[in-house]
Amino acid sequence: MKDFDLLKKLTETPGVPGREERIRELIRAESQDLFDEFRTDAIGNLIAVRRPTRAGRGSAKPRRIMIACHIDEIGFYVKHIDEKGFLRLNPAGGFDTRNLFARKVLVQGRRDVIGVLNPAGRPIHIATDEEKKKVYKVGEFFVDLHLPPAQVTRLVRVGDPVTLIQTTEPVGKAIVGKCMDNRVATFVALGALRKIAKSGSPHEICYVGTVQEEVGLRGAGPATFGIEPDIAIAIDVTLACDTPGVPPEEAVCTFGGGAAIKVMDHASISDRELVDEFLALAEAKKIKHQLEILPLGGTDAAAMQRAMRGHRTITLSVPCRYVHTVTESVHTEDVKATIDLLAAYLQS
Ligand SMILES: [Zn+2]
Incomplete structure (x- = not known):
């Protein structure tokens, strides 16, 4: 996989909830060229802002888009x-x-x-x-x-x-290691921004490396107050239980089935128009995708959706097998599809 080294660094760097200093510094160092401004808020969220780089086409209004990727690990x-x-x-x-x-x-x-x-x-x-x-x-x-x-x-x-401690290694078509949940999200966000670096985006894009997600979505809410986004997207892993011992109706996602567009989980229901918009984009650009409903668990989308007077939110998920073990596995094609889908949206 392209840029495997970055995903390896992101997953092997320690950062428990509330002690995300090292991973925050790594992300900052690895993304200097992608953003106009970096700041860290009082709770510890890393906020990186990329201002609009071109005019919008047609009647679509430029938006402020917040992309939340939690950077803590269990x-x-x-x-x-x-x-x-x-x-x-x-x-x-x-x-x-x-x-x-x-x-x-x-x-x-x-x-x-x-x-x-x-x-x-x-x-x-x-x-x-x-x-x-x-x-x-x-x-x-x-x-x-x-x-x-x-x-x-x-x-x-x-x-x-x-x-x-776990080193990250390629295994077959997958990348395997600890805390793919959720360092793969930052890998996806930076990958999408790198992809659109030349063509630009009419939107203001705020990457947020959120803190303390694993102990109850604590960082994303305060970050949303500071940013006041028009659209808030959480990137996170979701379950791919298409493995022995789990009936197909409980699989949640298919490993290698593409980017998962979340309809709902236990903590939030994605904005209807955003789900439709992402689906249409994936179909138009022929990006591998699937729809996701996760009966238990939640993402930063829940905190962003309810902050202030409420926000339009959606979660894009990377299917992951063996979540919360040191063999967390993501499929290289799913990672690529999620990068492509996010990049397509940021350019639209
Ligand atoms: Zn997560």
Whole structure:
């Protein structure tokens, strides 16, 4: 895939909700040439503005378009350090703890320290039947830094962020790694802006790298107040459960089936005209697409839609398999289709 290196950097950079400094700086550095103005608001959203670069055609009025891509990732904060130097964690975002056994983690302390994550208890050889069946809570996991306690307390303190370690790799037609949810969104937004860089857009485009989405859409609302957009688009991943063990009517999306135009999820219903507009564009430009209804979960669209006096919003989704694991997978053709569809809209 073109620009794979950028997606790799975006997904491998740590940024738990509320501690998005590193990912924010990376995005800023990687997109200097695309925007006229950068600012970071008080809650930490990165706002990058690209002013209109050409006059509109026909009667269509130029608009201010906000594109929200949450930049946080599910992770942890150090909650407690015991006398042996083991760390206990508080979750920031919704982990399925069945996927947390035997992981390597990055503790962002006075310097970065690698640790090993496992649940408290006996290994399989000596576990009781009861223990073998148990589903552990995040609070029952601990991090082993393999360092003497005195050194641990010099390096780490309560409140330090912890993220899973996973390198991003191409696998078949997919790209696989941690936090495709939601760094792939920023990859899509920057890709679309790069695509229209030459031809320009009649609209003012505000990319917003929103913070703290995974703990309850906290960043997008305040950002919307600061921007007052005419149109607000959230880019996020959605479920592609077209895999064994899930009936087809619950698949939500098809992996490789193209950009998903969201009709509704648990938190927002997309603007009717925007859904029609995106559908018509996808058909006219022959961009692979599908319609999406997600029964549970939500995106920044919900926060933008309800901010101030309300906004016209829609979510464009990238289908993703194995969401909230370290094997989050996106199909290269779906990523490309979402870039193409967003670029087409920004030029229309
Ligand atoms: Zn997300």
